[in-house]
Amino acid sequence: DGGITQSPKYLFRKEGQNVTLSCEQNLNHDAMYWYRQDPGQGLRLIYYSQIVNDFQKGDIAEGYSVSREKKESFPLTVTSAQKNPTAFYLCARSIILGTGELFFGEGSRLTVL
Amino acid sequence: QQQVKQSPQSLIVQKGGIPIINCAYENTAFDYFPWYQQFPGKGPALLIAIRPDVSEKKEGRFTISFNKSAKQFSLHIMDSQPGDSATYFCAASRRSNDYKLSFGAGTTVTVRA
Numbered sequence: 001d002g003g004i005t006q007s008p009k010y011l012f013r014k015e016g017q018n019v020t021l022s023c024e025q026n027l028n029h030d031a032m033y034w035y036r037q038d039p040g041q042g043l044r045l046i047y048y049s050q051i052v053n054d055f056q057k058g059d060i061a062e063g064y065s066v067s068r069e070k071k072e073s074f075p076l077t078v079t080s081a082q083k084n085p086t087a088f089y090l091c092a093r094s095i096i097l098g099t100g101e102l103f104f105g106e107g108s109r110l111t112v113l
Numbered sequence: 114q115q116q117v118k119q120s121p122q123s124l125i126v127q128k129g130g131i132p133i134i135n136c137a138y139e140n141t142a143f144d145y146f147p148w149y150q151q152f153p154g155k156g157p158a159l160l161i162a163i164r165p166d167v168s169e170k171k172e173g174r175f176t177i178s179f180n181k182s183a184k185q186f187s188l189h190i191m192d193s194q195p196g197d198s199a200t201y202f203c204a205a206s207r208r209s210n211d212y213k214l215s216f217g218a219g220t221t222v223t224v225r226a
Contacts, residue, residue: 004156040122042115042202042216043157058213090156101147102214104156 003027004105006091011110013078013085021076021108023091030095032074033102036060037088046089049074078110086112116140117205119217126193127225134188134220136203141184143205147214148177148188151200160201161188193224 007022025032034046045058049068063082068074078085088109092102119136126132136146147162163170163177163186170177174191190197203217 040218042117042119042218043214044216045213048213092156101159101162102149102157104158106154106156 003029003103004091004093006089006105006108008108009106011108013110013112015112016080018077018079019085019110021078021089021091021110023074023076023105025072025074025093027093028071029093030071031093032068033092033094034058034064034066034074034076035090035092035104037090037107043090046076085110115218116215117203117217119203119220121220122218123221123223125223125225128194130193130224132190132193132197132222132224134201134203134222135185136187136205136217137183137185138205139184140205140207142207143215144208145206146177146179146186147204147206148175149202149204149216151202151219157202190222193222195224195226198222198224 005024013019031050033048035043037043044060046064047055047066049055052068052071055066055068065077088107090104090107092104094102117138124132148160149157150160151157161172161175163179165181168179176189179186200219200221202219204214206214
């Protein structure tokens, strides 16, 4: 699992509901990331964090929020403002921000009914 | 707008064949080019990476060829096996952007026995 644990693996929600995806890492790494994967579009960066209590928007942050209260945890909330939330969400870590080498979790598949 | 263009979208080869995946980029500031391999239902995993100061890198049956002047790079899978069937993503990053990865759209490779 690349030292990253994501949960739940599958999640269903109704339109208008917020949902939080969990991401935990056990290797004491500084940098953590959230990506969204859609068929035919590759991976797109939602948010990333270099240190505790700090995070930066990626390319598609609208409709999402994150927190980094602990080094090992980087949860992602998909809010009702996200117009097309059905997707595969991937959390990743890297040893030092800037190496480009990411270690991904196994992903969470969110389906909006 | 995708910063890294990847082709083909999918390809099928017979066992022992050599699938070739091509990627092109425009931003000459990119200085790190990794390839990720993803099996269905799993997160991507780093396969091999190259920096622009070399034209070729081999790791086992996987080879990256890099053409800096053409701003293109490609992945070759030598003596492909059914176990190589997966989706492959090229990516690029640059130091000036904290090495955040820009991914290609992905290529699904099927190796038939």
